[in-house]
Amino acid sequence: xxxxxxxxxxxxxxxxxxxxxxxxxxxxxxxxxxxxxxxxxxxxxxxxxxxxxxxxxxxxxxxxxxxxxxxxxxxxxxxxxxxxxxxxxxxxxxxxxxxxxxxxxxxxxxxxxxxxxxxxxxxxxxxxxxxxxx
Numbered sequence: 001x002x003x004x005x006x007x008x009x010x011x012x013x014x015x016x017x018x019x020x021x022x023x024x025x026x027x028x029x030x031x032x033x034x035x036x037x038x039x040x041x042x043x044x045x046x047x048x049x050x051x052x053x054x055x056x057x058x059x060x061x062x063x064x065x066x067x068x069x070x071x072x073x074x075x076x077x078x079x080x081x082x083x084x085x086x087x088x089x090x091x092x093x094x095x096x097x098x099x100x101x102x103x104x105x106x107x108x109x110x111x112x113x114x115x116x117x118x119x120x121x122x123x124x125x126x127x128x129x130x131x132x133x134x
Contacts, residue, residue, distance in 0.1 A: 032073040036082040041092055045107040049132050050080040054096070054103040056087050061119040062102040068122045069104070076129060106132055 034044055036052065044050060053069045055062035066083075073081035086093040086101060096105060096112070104116040106129065113132060116125065 032081055033070055034080065034082040036084045036092070037089055038091060041082075041084070041089075042110070044080060044082055046110045048080060048109065049078065049129075050082060050107040051076075051129060052105045052107065053081070053083045054086050054093060054098045054101055054105070055083060056085060056101055058087075059101050065102040065104075065119050068120075068125060071122060072125060072129065075126070076133065078133060079129060108132060 034040070036044055045052065051069070051072070053062075053065065055066065057063075069081060069083070073079075084092055086098055100117050102117075102119060104120075104125070105112055106114045106116075114128065116128060
C-alpha cells in the first residue's frame with residue numbers, strides 16, 4: 001500500500017509540473033511563421049503554397065509538432081507557414097472541420113491540397129511539402 005501512495009504522489013507532482021510548464025503558448029522560433037486569425041487567414045492562404053498548423057496550448061502532440069514546423073519554415077523559402085490556435089479561432093477550425101490536432105493543411109492558392117493529421121516527424125512532413133514545391 002505504501003508503494004501505491006508513493007506512485008500516486010509522484011504522478012500528481014509530475015502532472016502539476018507539466019501543467020504549469022506547458023500552459024504557455026509554444027515559442028515561435030521562426031520569424032517566417034505567421035500567427036493566423038480571423039483577420040489574416042484568408043489573405044495569407046490566398047496565393048502560393050501555405051502550410052497551416054492547427055494547434056492548441058493544452059495539446060502535447062501540438063507542442064511537439066511546433067518546433068518541427070518552425071524548422072521547416074526556415075528551410076522552405078517559397079512556402080508560407082502559419083499557425084492557428086483552435087481555441088482562439090473556433091470559426092476557422094470549424095470551417096475546415098478540424099476534429100483532431102495537430103492538423104496541418106497544405107493550401108495552394110487558397111484551395112486545400114492535403115491534410116496531415118497527428119504528430120509527424122520532420123522527414124515525413126518535409127517529403128509531403130516538397131511535393132507541392134516542384
